[in-house]
Amino acid sequence: MDAVDIARWQFAIVTVYHYFFVPVTIGLSVIVAGFETAWLRNRNPEMLRLTKFFGKLFTINFALGLVTGIVQEFQFGMNWSDYSRFVGDIFGAPLAIEALLAFFLESTFLGLWIFGWDKLPPKLHAACMWLVAVGTLLSAYFILAANSWMQHPVGYRFNPATGRAELNDFVAVLTNKVQLVTFPHTITSAYMVGGAFVMAVGLWHLRKPGVGTNAGMYRKATRIGAWFTLVAALGVVVSGDLQGKIMTEVQPMKMAAAEALYNSEASNAPFSLFTVGSLDGSQEKFSVKVPGLLSFLATGRFDGSVEGINEIKATYEKQYGADTMNSSAQSRVFSKSYTPTIPLTYWTFRIMIGLGMVGALIAIAVLWYTRGDRIPRHRLWLWAVLATPLLPLFANSFGWIFTEAGRQPWLVFGVMTTATGVSPNVSAGEVWTSLITLTLLYAVLAVIETKLLLRFIAAGAPEFEEPVDPADRDENAPLVFAY
Secondary structure, X not given: OOHHHHHHHHHHHHHHHHHOOHHHHHHHHHHHHHHHHHHHHHOOHHHHHHHHHHHHHHHHHHHHHHXXXXXXXXXXXXXXXXXXXXXXXXXXXXXXXXXXXXXXXXXXXXXXXXXXXXXXXXXXXXXXXXXHHHHHHHHHHHHHHHHHHHHXXXXXXXXXXXXXXXXXXXXXXXXXXXXXXXXXXXXXXXXXXXXXXXXXXHHHXXXXXXXXXXXXXXXXXXXXXXXXXXXXXXXXXXXXHHHHHHHHHHOHHHHHHHHOXXXXXXXXXXXXXXXXXXXXXXXXXXXEEEOOHHHHHHHOOOOOOEOOHHHHHHHHHHHHOOOOOOOHHHHOOOOOOOOOOHHHHHHHHHHHHHHHHHHHHHHHHHHHHOOOOOOOOOOHHHHHHHHOOHHHHHHHHHHHHHHHHOOOOEEEOOOEEHHHOOOOOOOHHHHHHHHHHHHHXXXXXXXXXXXXXXXXXXXXXXXXXXXXXXXXXXXXXXXXXXX
């Protein structure tokens, strides 16, 4: 393996691991804020207990997500310096705003929320968590704007004197057509994860022997999580459909690779649910297909035409060159193959959809079997509890693997290939060292995260304590950590 392959593996491992925390953070922030708002409205002790319970789990997840996310920034300079040098003027702008605006908004008001119990007025305290939720959305928006520019570069010009891409329309970057469909799809996917997490934790406690008087509280958490998951799933379906059509417009190769469609279909292109064939997908032995579904996903019409891999590849070879590099601009985009890894794109696309659908079906089942005063006791529910938060979480991860792998060989689509973006003076051995070190470190953090979450989940919601009126507290008393 050369430095490019190892650097790609390192970025993939770090990114996928970090993204395990992101959707949980985005989803839980809104749910916790909702629980506290419900407490303020009706003064139901159960809502305050759930606020503190899931707020504690949110805080643990936020802390680990912060630690793992910092490494993301350094990789651009360490392993991808040519990429950073070429697009830093554009790519760095939304990331800088994310750090200076969104992240500080999140961290500042989360700190106030954690240490402000019984110190801040109740409504102001609840507003802090709502601002944390807003911060997570802003953070996601600016980061996705940077990624969407890589998928569909807009709002820039190439400066031949400096050999760099320069930003000339920041609004175009923020309103990129890819961004406008990617953001709602990513956020609703994250909300689905957060809802599934709350549903699973509530259901686990609801099934525990001796739940007693807490059964009503955990049933509420379970059903709120299930409804949140189901509504978010509907948002995922709608936004995903729109995203598929935009993807076909700006990256037709990605859609063709998702179906392993080598030759164009003039109309009624089928979508295969399952296929057995050659590893590269060029030969099919057995397949289960839905007629016209690929045409609908790509064009919005069941009789729409879909370009195949061979035709798109020929177009790219003609546009960017197949065997020679004729200019300095061409050297950034030259590639011997404009086709991504077909099995990877084919299966990650289907696993993403499949896991998301199963998660939504479990949410429907949970709503049905917990109606009234029912408590599901069948052993299968234990497996559902364990699997529910993992299904949409892994669906998120496989979706991002598809998004990034399906863009290959492009680092910035149509502008720069991955092979030309790696740091020229970093050896394979050096990248191996950082990859192994980070992987081992993240493994340790995974153990810490899992133990902390399981420990505090098992402890359950704290007993109700009537909040102290901030007016009755000593003004000189220090802020006290609520947990």
